[in-house]
Amino acid sequence: MLSVENSNDFSYDSDEELLNSQVMNDNSDFEEEEHNLQDAKCHDAVIVENVKWENDPISMEQFPFTKSECLLQPKACNDPIEYFKHLFTDDFLDEIVTHTNDYARYVLHDQKTDARSRIKSWKDTTKEEILVFIGLILHMGTIRLTRLQDYWKKDSLFGFRVFGDNMSRDRFYLLLNALQFSKVTEQNSKDRFYKVRGMVNLFNARMAEIYYPGREISLSESMVCFKHYVTNKLNRRNMKFCTITTPDGMVVKCMLDDSDDNQNAHKVVLNLLDGMLDAGHSVFIDNSYCSYELVKCLAGRKIHCTGIIRRKEGIFPPEVREANLKKGETIAKFANGVMIAKWKDSIDVTCVSNEFINDIIVTSNKRGDIRSKPLPIIQYNKYMSSTKKLDHMLLPYYPCERQKIKWPTKVFIHVLQLIISNANFLHNEFSDKNMLLYDFRLSVIRCLLKQVTVTRIPVCDSSKLEHLLEAREEKNGRKMRKQCKRCYSKGKRRFTIYVCNDCDGSPGYCLKCAKITHV
Numbered sequence: 001m002l003s004v005e006n007s008n009d010f011s012y013d014s015d016e017e018l019l020n021s022q023v024m025n026d027n028s029d030f031e032e033e034e035h036n037l038q039d040a041k042c043h044d045a046v047i048v049e050n051v052k053w054e055n056d057p058i059s060m061e062q063f064p065f066t067k068s069e070c071l072l073q074p075k076a077c078n079d080p081i082e083y084f085k086h087l088f089t090d091d092f093l094d095e096i097v098t099h100t101n102d103y104a105r106y107v108l109h110d111q112k113t114d115a116r117s118r119i120k121s122w123k124d125t126t127k128e129e130i131l132v133f134i135g136l137i138l139h140m141g142t143i144r145l146t147r148l149q150d151y152w153k154k155d156s157l158f159g160f161r162v163f164g165d166n167m168s169r170d171r172f173y174l175l176l177n178a179l180q181f182s183k184v185t186e187q188n189s190k191d192r193f194y195k196v197r198g199m200v201n202l203f204n205a206r207m208a209e210i211y212y213p214g215r216e217i218s219l220s221e222s223m224v225c226f227k228h229y230v231t232n233k234l235n236r237r238n239m240k241f242c243t244i245t246t247p248d249g250m251v252v253k254c255m256l257d258d259s260d261d262n263q264n265a266h267k268v269v270l271n272l273l274d275g276m277l278d279a280g281h282s283v284f285i286d287n288s289y290c291s292y293e294l295v296k297c298l299a300g301r302k303i304h305c306t307g308i309i310r311r312k313e314g315i316f317p318p319e320v321r322e323a324n325l326k327k328g329e330t331i332a333k334f335a336n337g338v339m340i341a342k343w344k345d346s347i348d349v350t351c352v353s354n355e356f357i358n359d360i361i362v363t364s365n366k367r368g369d370i371r372s373k374p375l376p377i378i379q380y381n382k383y384m385s386s387t388k389k390l391d392h393m394l395l396p397y398y399p400c401e402r403q404k405i406k407w408p409t410k411v412f413i414h415v416l417q418l419i420i421s422n423a424n425f426l427h428n429e430f431s432d433k434n435m436l437l438y439d440f441r442l443s444v445i446r447c448l449l450k451q452v453t454v455t456r457i458p459v460c461d462s463s464k465l466e467h468l469l470e471a472r473e474e475k476n477g478r479k480m481r482k483q484c485k486r487c488y489s490k491g492k493r494r495f496t497i498y499v500c501n502d503c504d505g506s507p508g509y510c511l512k513c514a515k516i517t518h519v
Contacts, residue, residue: 096180104124138416151163165450213250219242219283219286221288265288308351309350326344327345469498
């Protein structure tokens with residue numbers, strides 16, 4: 001079984017597992033820029049081109065990597081909270097506080113709002129309160145319960161004081177329902193995900209400001225661990241969260257996409273790679289986006305590209321399409337610096353690359369089994385495993401999975417998971433101390449929440465304590481007496497003027513009993 005914390009050696013044992021493991025999930029982020037749209041037009045030109053397929057790979061080029069992996073804004077300290085705040089800046093907090101308060105006021109003054117609604121008790125939130133709210137959300141991923149209200153229960157089976165001491169249950173529910181990331185009056189018929197667009201753009205902009213990745217990167221669909229339902233959408237349950245990931249599993253850039261057509265997929269890829277083109281990167285792309293047309297277009301921008309082709313549409317060599325191979329056999333064709341190859345494993349696996357030729361390499365898996373695979377498949381498995389690795393790392397920490405939460409809030413929680421995961425990667429890479437994600441999260445949560453110290457009062461045996469008996473004060477010239485506690489327990493009725501103020505309730509004791517119970 002793959003370890004959640006130690007997943008650097010994750011790889012696929014078979015290509016059937018590889019194809020079946022592509023994660024098809026949430027959400028769509030799509031900005032059209034003129035430069036990338038011009039690049040996307042090259043696909044239309046290629047489709048009408050008469051491609052001549054050859055057996056010789058002489059047309060393939062190698063592009064040097066002209067940049068280097070680096071932290072553009074280094075941190076001088078090793079504290080996890082500083083790395084978290086390095087990514088989750090005041091810009092995020094300002095957006096959340098402003099839009100949440102605006103939305104709450106809008107609903108508060110709406111005549112349709114029920115007078116008994118919880119929103120009627122709304123008070124404007126602050127950045128400090130949002131940080132506490134985020135700390136509670138993160139801690140709910142550490143302590144996973146079926147129902148939200150259980151975190152505030154005082155029952156001895158629960159008793160998580162940290163939640164009630166930091167925020168009341170009603171206030172938490174109020175913030176959870178009022179949380180907003182866009183203007184109340186904003187409507188965009190062309191962008192179905194405008195409610196979270198600004199938040200995702202802030203994440204991408206911040207990552208671009210502080211970090212540049214190394215040569216190898218992967219582009220795939222990340223997993224969002226929530227059931228979702230987006231209105232005003234033809235396919236309401238088909239949201240994809242597309243990411244660019246480093247080999248270690250750090251998300252460099254992400255966007256939301258709900259497109260299914262191949263042409264739109266090319267635009268998504270070029271949008272994600274904006275800022276990294278013409279640098280000699282080696283990109284590994286999953287089968288939702290990869291095609292001959294895309295790989296040829298990226299070669300024109302000095303980008304190496306390798307991927308698996310699921311659809312055999314568009315330009316495709318007939319010899320490869322029609323080849324009936326036995327297990328272990330392979331066939332490859334080359335055109336315009338691009339190779340398309342088919343390899344027979346338990347199923348047919350078709351790959352495309354402008355970097356690797358179809359050399360057969362002998363490898364062994366974790367069990368020591370010797371296998372022969374084409375080089376593009378080996379490299380693809382090696383670098384695309386980072387997305388699967390990230391999913392396995394984040395899966396145990398998703399809170400409120402079964403709760404009915406608005407989909408923008410679910411996307412926000414997913415982005416929050418990416419931020420704390422990225423902060424952990426940066427901390428381990430560029431500081432003097434390595435921490436597991438679990439320990440890193442707890443350190444951040446401790447800083448976001450108030451430290452609740454529980455003072456335990458020891459149970460004392462009064463018979464073994466040295467207490468001082470005192471005579472009761474006179475009232476109206478008369479001595480006030482009290483029944484002896486020990487005599488009463490023995491069934492005797494005796495009154496005394498002496499009491500022990502050190503015992504609970506200041507009980508009375510006669511001198512005889514005081515010698516027994518008090519030393």
